[in-house]
Amino acid sequence: MRACAEGTRPEGIPRPAAAIITRHAPLAAVMTDFIGRLRQETRQSPYPAEELLRLGSSWRT
Structure with missing residues (x-):
């Protein structure tokens, strides 16, 4: 997934299937x-909303 x-x-x-994986891998x-x-560091970790919005808008266009 990372690759x-x-x-x-x-x-x-x-x-x-490859197209679906490729499209959703950055969000995943x-x-x-x-x-x-x-889980590993802190439960206070900020939610990555801005990054998700940026990635989400890039695959919709």
Whole structure:
């Protein structure tokens, strides 16, 4: 997932599945990092709303 978020296309799976993974990987990476911080560091970790909005608007266009 992290590699897909950084631009690597998944291989060995059907194109439609690869497209879905590629499209959603950046959002998934941000949320994975956020949840990791909540669990490992502090429950006071700020929600990454701005980054999610930025990423969300970029894949809709």
